[in-house]
Amino acid sequence: MARITRRGFAATAAVATGAAVTGFPYVVRAAEEAAILGLWDFTGAYADVGPLMDVGAQVALEQVDYRAGDVKLRYVTRDGETKAGAATRRAEEAIASEKVGYIIGPWSSGVGLAVSEVAKNNKVMHWFSGGTEDISGKRCHRYGFQWAANPWTAMDAVLYAFRQQNANARRLYLFVADYAFGWSLEKYVGNLAPKYGMEVIGADRHPLGQREFSSYILKAAAKNPDAVFMINFGLDAVSAARQLHSFGLIPKVPLIMSWSAGVEELIQLAPEIRSNVIVGTNYYYTADNPVSKAFVEAYRKKDKQGNPPGYAPAAAYSLAHMTIEAIKRAGTANVQKAIQSIEGAEVEGLVGTIKVQASNHQSIRPYFVLKTKTPKESQGPLDFGTIIHTSSTPQPKELNECADIGKL
Amino acid sequence: MRRDRYSFLLLAVLAIVAPLVLRPVIAAEILIFAIVAVANNIILGYTGLLSFGQATFFGVGAYISGLMIVHWDAPLWLILPTAVAANVLLAGVIGYLCVQRIGLYFIMLTFAFNQMFYFIAYSWTTLTGGEDGLPGVQRPEWLRDDLAFYTFVAVLALICLALMKRIVDSPWGRLFQAVRDNPDRAAATGHNVRLIKLTSFVVAGAFTGFAGAVYALLYGIVPVDAIYWLRSGDIVFMTLIGGSGNFFGPVIGAVFFIWLSETVSLFWNRWPMILGIVFALVVLFLRGGIVEVLARIAGVMRRRRDAG
Numbered sequence: 001m002a003r004i005t006r007r008g009f010a011a012t013a014a015v016a017t018g019a020a021v022t023g024f025p026y027v028v029r030a031a032e033e034a035a036i037l038g039l040w041d042f043t044g045a046y047a048d049v050g051p052l053m054d055v056g057a058q059v060a061l062e063q064v065d066y067r068a069g070d071v072k073l074r075y076v077t078r079d080g081e082t083k084a085g086a087a088t089r090r091a092e093e094a095i096a097s098e099k100v101g102y103i104i105g106p107w108s109s110g111v112g113l114a115v116s117e118v119a120k121n122n123k124v125m126h127w128f129s130g131g132t133e134d135i136s137g138k139r140c141h142r143y144g145f146q147w148a149a150n151p152w153t154a155m156d157a158v159l160y161a162f163r164q165q166n167a168n169a170r171r172l173y174l175f176v177a178d179y180a181f182g183w184s185l186e187k188y189v190g191n192l193a194p195k196y197g198m199e200v201i202g203a204d205r206h207p208l209g210q211r212e213f214s215s216y217i218l219k220a221a222a223k224n225p226d227a228v229f230m231i232n233f234g235l236d237a238v239s240a241a242r243q244l245h246s247f248g249l250i251p252k253v254p255l256i257m258s259w260s261a262g263v264e265e266l267i268q269l270a271p272e273i274r275s276n277v278i279v280g281t282n283y284y285y286t287a288d289n290p291v292s293k294a295f296v297e298a299y300r301k302k303d304k305q306g307n308p309p310g311y312a313p314a315a316a317y318s319l320a321h322m323t324i325e326a327i328k329r330a331g332t333a334n335v336q337k338a339i340q341s342i343e344g345a346e347v348e349g350l351v352g353t354i355k356v357q358a359s360n361h362q363s364i365r366p367y368f369v370l371k372t373k374t375p376k377e378s379q380g381p382l383d384f385g386t387i388i389h390t391s392s393t394p395q396p397k398e399l400n401e402c403a404d405i406g407k408l
Numbered sequence: 409m410r411r412d413r414y415s416f417l418l419l420a421v422l423a424i425v426a427p428l429v430l431r432p433v434i435a436a437e438i439l440i441f442a443i444v445a446v447a448n449n450i451i452l453g454y455t456g457l458l459s460f461g462q463a464t465f466f467g468v469g470a471y472i473s474g475l476m477i478v479h480w481d482a483p484l485w486l487i488l489p490t491a492v493a494a495n496v497l498l499a500g501v502i503g504y505l506c507v508q509r510i511g512l513y514f515i516m517l518t519f520a521f522n523q524m525f526y527f528i529a530y531s532w533t534t535l536t537g538g539e540d541g542l543p544g545v546q547r548p549e550w551l552r553d554d555l556a557f558y559t560f561v562a563v564l565a566l567i568c569l570a571l572m573k574r575i576v577d578s579p580w581g582r583l584f585q586a587v588r589d590n591p592d593r594a595a596a597t598g599h600n601v602r603l604i605k606l607t608s609f610v611v612a613g614a615f616t617g618f619a620g621a622v623y624a625l626l627y628g629i630v631p632v633d634a635i636y637w638l639r640s641g642d643i644v645f646m647t648l649i650g651g652s653g654n655f656f657g658p659v660i661g662a663v664f665f666i667w668l669s670e671t672v673s674l675f676w677n678r679w680p681m682i683l684g685i686v687f688a689l690v691v692l693f694l695r696g697g698i699v700e701v702l703a704r705i706a707g708v709m710r711r712r713r714d715a716g
Contacts, residue, residue: 042677051677079673083638084541084631086669089434092627093670096431110539110632117543117629132540139543179530180538 034333039105044082049312056313060320068327080106084114104319129315136362140402149367157391158280161369173225174203251276263310283314360402366390432558439565445646445658447615453652456588461518467635469620474630491621499613651697
């Protein structure tokens, strides 16, 4: 057995101490890892957007080579099923088995709010993009963040832009998806329209998933509106637009697709249907900033048809981007420090400058309004429109229902 | 009787082991759905009635529990009996109307009531939160820890299963099977067939509502899909896949359904196809569900042992 001499022991101790002071902490830092959960809907009502969102998030992570500063990033996904019960269970499971500290998604507001409760209970950072005001409103908490523009900001931007384009328009007729978020937007439009010299002359609420709009269209036509203002989404909006065109109401009368329409919807409308449409959206792929340009280029390479990204993959990209930014600024995978680092911060992101309000975790970021192009103006099948206005005007403080963001 | 005791003992052992291999909240969810599936089997397996509306009672139980906690911070000893009482009443009314018809019409009535209550929950946003769900359902202080909550659910689940077993083995419970096997003969022997069906429906509704009330505490929110018809479909799936001919079959069905969806979804995005294929195979070749598979395996082993 080799003897340990005093000199040998002292030398070993010195080397070990040196390593501990210099090298070893580096090893520990380098090994620090943050697990991000992409909770996307691969099945259920939004199964069509889940895979696109997954691609969007992957692009953001690949651009930084799965690192946020010294922190290594591990990306895992789960199927949210567009069901709150399943999504919460999967989130719980991933937090336990994958040591997830950060959640991005899902797509549905109702499911997102349920996941937000899980995030709060497990002290996990959660970035969400969707219609509900409650994430940064009455259900706000320190672990939940909203990337989409506030609905008040969105309606204000759309009404302003529409008025700029149609100086003589006065009378708006509304089609409203009949659920809490639709009512909320309807209320904002009713309140904001007089600010721009307009009025709501009628509103029809229809169930989600409505495909037959003829009765609503006849009522709208009888009122002789200056524009049809739609507060509905996805296939509801697409179906309504097609039927409005069949009845001859549009493009004679302008159509407004107010909330988060974009590539996904416009690609489903024939050019003659979308020739006189004002579109409000959280993202459009021609946004003129370096982050967006890099994202569009990377996304089109990944997309099988080479299509540009719509709102869903853009939202997923940006949720991942904001999460990475928070970890990078914190310099650690520690969730609480990452939250503190992003609260009140300004980030150069996908849509331009994004400021994260510390008081309610609402992102103050540009909301885009497009004017669609006529078939003659369009320079290709994916050239849908021109960005005519962006607005970051925040929701007035008195309208925000986040009384107390709470503690970490 | 002795076999039932062993089955309960085995169930108790598995309930103790479960939180060692699963996250406690997921193990608790499995047990909650085990109660629901066994309750559904009282009407499906024991009485021969297929209900596509059990989510009505599950959702109503969950909303009652959630609302009582959010608005009044009510204690559990008040919440759980209230949820049961409300569902007895509700199942009494819905059941009374549904048992007036048989077969397809019975099924469609249960489905229609489910949809009606879903749209009430969806539209009455000031009460239920609508699509966004009802949040802020805080567990009492002594159940905040997930393991404590799981233990609470496990004890309740075992009590519920024992009660349901007692009911189906009682003379009254035997009448459920008599109605299932031959309603005309049951009527000829002087029994009120509709009343028996109704009581079966009410028992199932009460236990399902109870499970819903506990479910509200699980993640601190009552999502609107708790009352959606797809939830009713899941409950039927759990019952059939486990085996509706056996009291414990639906427990196995609940475990299998949640385990399969959790496991397969990790590897394949289109995992519901697997569930569909499994369901089709069970209906075509294994009418007794997983219990039948286990019985066949046991039979083969017994024959080999006897031959050896």
